[in-house]
Amino acid sequence: MTRDRLATRLKKILAAEPSVESAQARLAGRRRFEPELSYGRHHGPPPHTARAAAVMLLLYPRGGASARGEVPDDVGTACVWQLPLTLRPAEIASHAGQVSLPGGAVEPGETTREAALRELNEELGVAPARVETLGSLAPFYVFATNFLVTPWIGIVDEEPPWRADPREVAAQLTLPLTALAEPIAVEREIRLARGIEFGVPYLPLEGHHVWGATSMILGEFAAVLAAASIG
Template sequence: MRETYEPFLRQLRQDLCGPLPGRAAQYQMAPRPRPGAELGDEPRPDARQGGVLLLLYPHEGQIFLPLILRPNYPGVHSGQISLPGGGYEPSDDDLTATAQRETYEEIGVHPSQYTVLGHLTPLYVAASNFIVLPTIAWIDYRPAFHTDPYEVAALIEAPLLLLLKPETRRVEPWILRGRQIEVPYFALGDHAVWGATAMMLSELLALPAMKLAPGRSNA
């Protein structure tokens, strides 16, 4: 089975070592106008550091990645869909370790099970004042997920091929923090993936390796 995915993985590793699509790709899925954009896109001096994990794995002949639905809580990301991850702790060696620790705590996948391939462009999330580093990893099989009910209301296994379909990207007018904005989002069944998570996914999907995703027509 590994041979089926090797051309994709080889290109993905190469993509992550070269110039990344960066902000241009991220901003394709940014709310317009961006909440907090009036303050600029540069991080505040007191911004915290965080890490998230985009964990790719094969299942049913294609590639998936896990997203999580956050529980409702007093906070700006309450009830939103996100990537596994969280804030840096002093015990973490770096932000990759942050993403790995949080992923294990939230969905039960241990770092020993997967291989880190590289990173996407850090994204400043003004709403929560975090600079987030996305880490890309690969596991050769669908993991046995074990979610923490305190941090995860639901696990969403997102097919890469569905995210790549143009019709999955949609835009709606929303009222957010008292004003109307245009919000691009990925439509995954009953779920809308928007904001920082959608922006990070947008950069992943802009990588040349996506043309080699198994099951995708390259014509």
């Protein structure tokens, strides 16, 4: 799929008020990856103390011709659309060793869109001027850190020259959009917290487990892609 077609479809879906069926599908996409013992805390109204944060789902092409080219969708040389994820260093204060989307807290005077672009630049070296933002998903409350996270969708014409910041990124991972097409490979593991075992759904990626808030956001985005007939 060419860049313009992909961007047009996603812009239309993200700008529209979701129908009841669409809203239910997006919520189901999130809940598919919801850990046990969450008790719906991701879905209720956030407390007034919640801090604003933002993440970026950056779509970029790899392989085939230019993303703006005339390569048909059914030709093997067509570009493959992907998005970057990051493995956080083991010694970092928040979400150490976890797979995350580029993002972080909103600074004073910033919008969530500006924060998502800034964090993408700081973590992976992608200049904001390269990125066209297509819209955002519904804000998502992460009760473990008390952040209200707004996921933004962005797109670039070609794969950027990555410059990962080693202070925030131990490794960069690649998730093809095809991994978010049905049937999604949801797996499950048992974790232990405060002496209690609980089940955690996750998305396997390059030997790592994508779980928690990141997988729930990706689950909702998968529903958006399905609604836009992308995948």
